[in-house]
Amino acid sequence: xxxxxxxxxxxxxxxxxxxxxxxxxxxxxxxxxxxxxxxxxxxxxxxxxxxxxxxxxxxxxxxxxxxxxxxxxxxxxxxxxxxxxxxxxxxxxxxxxxxxxxxxxxxxxxxxxxxxxxxxxxxxxxxxxxxxxxxxxxxxxxxxxxxxxxxxxxxxxxxxxxxxxxxxxxxxxxxxxxxxxxxxxxxxxxxxxxxxxxxxxxxxxxxxxxxxxxxxxxxxxxxxxxxxxxxxxxxxxxxxxxxxxxxxxxxxxxxx
Numbered sequence: 001x002x003x004x005x006x007x008x009x010x011x012x013x014x015x016x017x018x019x020x021x022x023x024x025x026x027x028x029x030x031x032x033x034x035x036x037x038x039x040x041x042x043x044x045x046x047x048x049x050x051x052x053x054x055x056x057x058x059x060x061x062x063x064x065x066x067x068x069x070x071x072x073x074x075x076x077x078x079x080x081x082x083x084x085x086x087x088x089x090x091x092x093x094x095x096x097x098x099x100x101x102x103x104x105x106x107x108x109x110x111x112x113x114x115x116x117x118x119x120x121x122x123x124x125x126x127x128x129x130x131x132x133x134x135x136x137x138x139x140x141x142x143x144x145x146x147x148x149x150x151x152x153x154x155x156x157x158x159x160x161x162x163x164x165x166x167x168x169x170x171x172x173x174x175x176x177x178x179x180x181x182x183x184x185x186x187x188x189x190x191x192x193x194x195x196x197x198x199x200x201x202x203x204x205x206x207x208x209x210x211x212x213x214x215x216x217x218x219x220x221x222x223x224x225x226x227x228x229x230x231x232x233x234x235x236x237x238x239x240x241x242x243x244x245x246x247x248x249x250x251x252x253x254x255x256x
Contacts, residue, residue, distance in 0.1 A: 001029055003020045003025075003026040004026060004027060004028055004029035004030045004032070004033060005029075005030075005033045005036070006018060006019075006020045006026075007020055007022075007026050007027045007030040007168075008030040008031070008033040008034050008036070008037065009033075009036075009037065011030070011164075011168070012034060012037050012074060012077060013037045013040070013073055013074055013075070014072070014073060014074065014075040015037075015040065015073065024170070024171035025171065027167065027168050027171050027172070028171050028172060028173050028176075029172070029173060029176055029177060029180065030168050030172075031150040031153055031154060031168050031169070031172055031177045031181070032150065032172075032176060032177040032179075032180030032181055033180070034146045034147075034149065034150040034181070035143045035144075035146040035147045035150065035181060035184035035185070035188070036143075036184075037073065037074070037142075037146060038141075038142030038143040038144075038145065038146040038147075039142070039143050040073060041069055041070050041073050041074075041139075041142045042138075042139030042140060042141070042142045042143060043139065044069050044073070045066055045069055045135060045138065045139045045142075046132070046135055046136060046139050048062065048065055048066065048069070049062065049129070049132055049135040050132065053130075053132070059126075059127045059128075059130060060127060062126065062127075062129075062130075063123045063124075063125075063126035063127045063129075064123060066126045066129075067119060067122050067123050067126060070142070070238075077231060078230075078231035078232075078234045078235055079115060079231070079235060080228075080231065081227060081228035081229065081230065081231020081232050081234075081235070082111075082114075082115065082118070082231060082232045082235040082236075083107055083111035083112075083114075083115055084101070084102040084104075084111070084228040084231075084232075085102065085228050085229055085231075085232035086108075086110055086111045086114045086115070086232075087101050087102070087104075087107065087108040087110055087111045088101040088102045088221075088222075088228075089217075089221060090108070090110035090111075095221065095222055095223050098221060098222055099159060099160060099222060099226075102226070102228045118235070118239065121239065122239055122242065125239070125242045125243055125246050126242065128246045128249070128250075129242075129245070129246065133195045133196045133199075134195075134196060134199060134245050134246075134249055136191065136192075136195035136196075137192050137195050137196050137199045137200055137203055137241075137245045138203075138241060138242055138245055140188040140189075140191045140192045140195070140200075141188070141192075141203060141207070141237075141238055141241035141242070141245075142238065143184055143185075143187070143188040144185055144188040144189065144192075144203075144204070144207055144237075144241070145207065145233075145234045145237040145238050145241070146181075146184075146234065147181040147182070147184045147185035147188065148181075148185065148207060148211050148233070148237065149230045149231075149233055149234045149237075150177065150181040151178065151181045151182070151185075152211070152214065152215070152218075152225055152230060152233065153165055153168065153169055153172075153225065153230055154169055154172055154174045154177050154178060155174075155178070156215065156218060156219075156224060156225040157219065157223070157224035157225070158224045158225065158226065159218070159222045159223050159224035159225055159226045159229070160224075160226060163226050163227055164227045165225075165226050165227035165230060189204050192204060196245075196248075196249075198248050198252050199244070199245045199248045199249060199252075202244045202245070202247075202248040203241045203244040203245050203248070205244070206237070206240040206241055206243070206244040207237045207240065207241060209240075210233065210236055210237040210240050211233070211237070213236075214229070214232075214233040214236075214237075217229075
């Protein structure tokens, strides 16, 4: 279990942890620990919100650092998947060609345009987050998105036999991993609704809809999922959680 935890952090984060040997038995439960990386990001986001409130740093600075935090922690691995899937889908080619485009290390113009728009929108939405309760909902979203991403990895059909994701999926103890990510997802959801009932429910609903859309896109366009698609889903679900929290707060304020 502990070696699997280290393997998850070594693969999906840039947090310094002791190195473990790259072998299957050390990755058996790695996907089950994947949501803990989101917990680190969420914890840092809450601390940053508290710091900004204490020293009156301003909303723009808060938003800029809030957007930067996940990239610093993960090294941008999931944004890379977002870009790869964007290029592949924008090609309107057949499944084999789309998979080949995702494997290409170069970035296309469609990915550049979409990722810029994504980061602009994310920054704008974060400028609307000023209280600790809304921040807590979004912080839990980093755990929730990774829980669903890990769940898809071990339950969805695979787009191809090889790939980095398969290095984690093949040796996985699937029953244990499903139980672990389900526990983290439930913990994140209940913490969300404890922080803000309306925002938490709307945010969870947005992730669930993203998950259904993700499965549809993965199966229809690629024949299954892979590491890039897991990263793409993670990014769209996190901005969906952020948007849901912001607009739920706005609508709640208007209605009251």
